[in-house]
Amino acid sequence: DLIFNNTSGKLPVEYSEVSIKRRLYRNGDSEYLLNNNSVRLKEIRELFMDTGIGIDGYSIIGQGRIEDIISAKSDIRRKIIEEAAGIVKFKTRKDESLKKLQKTEENILRINDIISEIEKRIDPLRKQKEDAEIYIRLKEDLKSYELNLFSREYEKNNELLSTLQNHLMSKQSELETNKKRLESNKLEFEQIIDELRDIDNKKNSLDEIQDQMNSEYLEKESAIKLEESRSNLFSGEKQKLEHSLIDKETTKSKLLSKSQLLLGQIAWKEGELELKNQQLISNELHLKEYLADNTQMQDAIDKKKTDVFEKYNQQTDLKGRINTIDSLIANSMDRISNLQSEIEDQNIQLRTLLQKIALLTEELESKEQKVQANNDRIGELKNKYSKQNEACVLLDKNLQREQNQINEKTSKMEFLVRMQNSYDGYYKSVQNLMLASKSDKSLGEEIIGVVAELIETQEEYENALEVALGSAMQNI
Known part of the structure; x- marks a missing residue:
């Protein structure tokens, strides 16, 4: 258990005293508690970002650790310096945003593929829907005709049956x-x-x-x-x-x-x-x-x-x-x-x-x-009607599911596009400048774009490029 005094409000929580607990079970699972409330490890890490109490924090340095920091590689020293500067949280958010953006782009590609596939299937589905509607309408007409025919035949047979029964009763009485x-x-x-x-x-x-x-x-x-x-x-x-x-x-x-x-x-x-x-x-x-x-x-x-x-x-x-x-x-x-x-x-x-x-x-x-x-x-x-009705219901469900997926993908795509257009995850100054360039044509002509949007590389080099550039990814 770790207990921290948070009377200064350094940690962004409303508690004056923060208690961190970890429970380790025999099956290897772990449970993390924040003031006896179950939380994720990610939330605990985000809580202690830029406080110097992280995994590689500088607040507590062990023996021989300074020499390791001095002789460490530049990227390791950079992480320590960034944490001391208080930008680890933003960088982490940036990384998460970039990952989200990458996933969003991947999702957009997948959505586009799905949309193209669905667009290919729209005409056959529309034709199937029209055929199904025609079939349902004809089925209803056939059902009504058959019910009318059956009711007429049933009434006729009942009348004939009653006549035969009366005749039979009269003959039996005779x-x-x-x-x-x-x-x-x-x-x-x-x-x-x-x-x-x-x-x-x-x-x-x-x-x-x-x-x-x-x-x-x-x-x-x-x-x-x-x-x-x-x-x-x-x-x-x-x-x-x-x-x-x-x-x-x-x-x-x-x-x-x-x-x-x-x-x-x-x-x-x-x-x-x-x-x-x-x-x-x-x-x-x-x-x-x-x-x-x-x-x-x-x-x-x-x-x-x-x-x-x-x-x-x-x-x-x-x-x-x-x-x-x-x-x-x-x-x-x-x-x-x-x-x-x-x-x-x-x-x-x-x-x-x-x-x-x-x-x-x-x-x-x-x-x-x-x-x-x-x-x-x-x-x-x-x-037969029940089976066909079930098939129509299943087809409607599939169509509704496809439509829901399309709507969901479209909403996600619109959300990602809005995030991309609003430059969500960028520094506030970069975000304001890029939004102003869109409204001001003269300013927009002077700006080409953000480095993160302009640089393209292979997927295997993306992490290396992000580490090398760092916050320069948001340069205009």
């Missing part, structure tokens, strides 16, 4: 309706089949009843015929008895007529007559029994006839019912055939609807594929 009708027809058909089965069962039962009634009718008819034959037989016997009675009456009348003649024979005949009377009474009883039996037989015959008539009426009713059932069966068969034809028609319509639905589904899939293709194409166009 299909559901037809299915329901088919189910109802199937149920009705099954009901009719059940009714036909019931009718067949009833018909079979009626046939059985009719067969039974026919058999009963035949039995009754045979019984009636038997009773009629028996009745006829009883009628013959009755007629015989009536004839016999008539004969008996006739005989009786004859006997009565002959009774007077045969009074004598009456007593003899009374027993026989009594016997005959008893026989007659017995015959009359038999006759009455026969007549009663005949009446019962007649009643039975009448009853049988009534039963036969009722059976006949029942048979007639059964025949009518059978005919009605036959007509119902015929109507049911006709209805079944009609239902079968309707079912066939419904099946045909159903197959047609299924075919239409398949076609509509294929068309819908085709439209969806077209929409997907359009979406893919839009995606590709968007990617």
